[in-house]
Amino acid sequence: MVGHRLTAYTIDSEAALRDLLGEPTAIVRAKLGDRLNHLTRRFVECSPFVCIATCDAEGRCDVSPRGDPAGFVRVLDEATLLIPERPGNRIADTLCNILANGRVGLLFVVPGVGDTLRVNGRATLVTDADLLAPCAVEGKVPRLGILVDIEAAFTHCSKAFLRSQLWDPARFVDRSALPTNGEIMKVLNGDHFDAAQYDAERAARYARREGFY
Numbered sequence: 001m002v003g004h005r006l007t008a009y010t011i012d013s014e015a016a017l018r019d020l021l022g023e024p025t026a027i028v029r030a031k032l033g034d035r036l037n038h039l040t041r042r043f044v045e046c047s048p049f050v051c052i053a054t055c056d057a058e059g060r061c062d063v064s065p066r067g068d069p070a071g072f073v074r075v076l077d078e079a080t081l082l083i084p085e086r087p088g089n090r091i092a093d094t095l096c097n098i099l100a101n102g103r104v105g106l107l108f109v110v111p112g113v114g115d116t117l118r119v120n121g122r123a124t125l126v127t128d129a130d131l132l133a134p135c136a137v138e139g140k141v142p143r144l145g146i147l148v149d150i151e152a153a154f155t156h157c158s159k160a161f162l163r164s165q166l167w168d169p170a171r172f173v174d175r176s177a178l179p180t181n182g183e184i185m186k187v188l189n190g191d192h193f194d195a196a197q198y199d200a201e202r203a204a205r206y207a208r209r210e211g212f213y
Contacts, residue, residue, distance in 0.1 A: 031154045031155060032152060032153075032154045033152070033153050033154060034079075034150070034151060034152060034153070035078045035079040035150050035153060036075065036078045036079070036119075036150065036153050037078065040117060040153055040154075040155065041075050041078070043108050043110060043115075043116070043117035043155070044071070044073050044075050044081065044108055044117065045070070045071045045075065046070055046071070046110050047070060047071075047073065047108040047109060047110050047117070048067055048068060048069060048070040048071075048072065048110075048111070049065065049066070049067045049108075049109045049111075050065070050066050050067075050073055050083070050106050050107065050108050050109070051063050051064070051065050051066075051106070051107040051109070052064050052065075052066060052083070052094055052104055052105070052106055052146070053104065053105035053106075053107075054093070054094050054097035054098055054101070054103075054104055054105075054123075055097055055101050055103065056096070056097045056100045056101060057100040057101055062093045062094060062097055064093060064094045066083060066086075068084070068086070068137060069137065072084060072135070072137070073108070074134065074135065078150075079149060079150045080147065080148065080149060080150065081106075081119065081121075081147070081148040081150065082126075082131065082132075082135070082145050082146070082147055082148075083145060083146040083148065084132065084135035084142040084144075084145050085142055085143075085144040085145055085146060086142060086212065086213060087211045087212070087213070094146075095125060095144075095146075098123045098124070098125055098146065099125065102122045102123050102124065103120070103121075103122060103123075104120070104121060104122070104123040104146075104148060105118070105119070105120050106118065106119040106120070106121075106148070107156075111167070112167050113158075114157075114158025114159075114161035114162055114167070115155050115156065115157065115158050116155070116156045116158075116161075117153065117154075117155055117156070118152075118153070118154055118155075118156050119148065119150055119152070119153045120150075120151050120152040120153075121148045121149050121150045121151045121152070122148070122149045122151065123146050123147065123148050123149075124146075124147045124149075125144060125145070125146060125147075126144070126145045126146075126147045127143060127144055127145075128145075129141070131145065131147075132144075132145050137213050138209075138212070138213045139213075140213035142213075180195065180199045181198070181199065181202065182194075182195030182196060182197075182198035182199035182202070183195045183199075185198055
């Protein structure tokens, strides 16, 4: 176990974990569904942001954000979602993982709302032009989409958002308090890397919305 490198006080079995945490209550278990309903689908329809968790064939995990105008994830029916794939950096961790291991976990976030919606299921990459046509933004139809067959859907309580005070504007961090992407790239690539130029060119591309759709 990785944790053994730092401490011998680790949890190594579900029995030991349950001894520490206890069991979920009946009401918590009751919120788990195997599909959306007319109420939980509202979280998908109002969400402009979703995190996608995937895993490759060796068990290495990845979480990637997706964002667009609210409702960009289409509810095709109570058991099926379609996530349009927009242009990115072409590393394609999420997409490659889906090809290797179709299981996905989704977390839908709605701005200003503490409760989230979690969806687990199996994903397939699709290129169906008719299916993807309604996903067009700024006149651009995505060439690829992630079709998710829902196996579990349930709301997650707001404790994490309340503890973190995530939506409190007084807690917002000024971007200048953190290193720029160019500065991080310079650490990775050496002093010859021009961080200022990288940041300026990146900002210009974003201002032009280049590569957004």
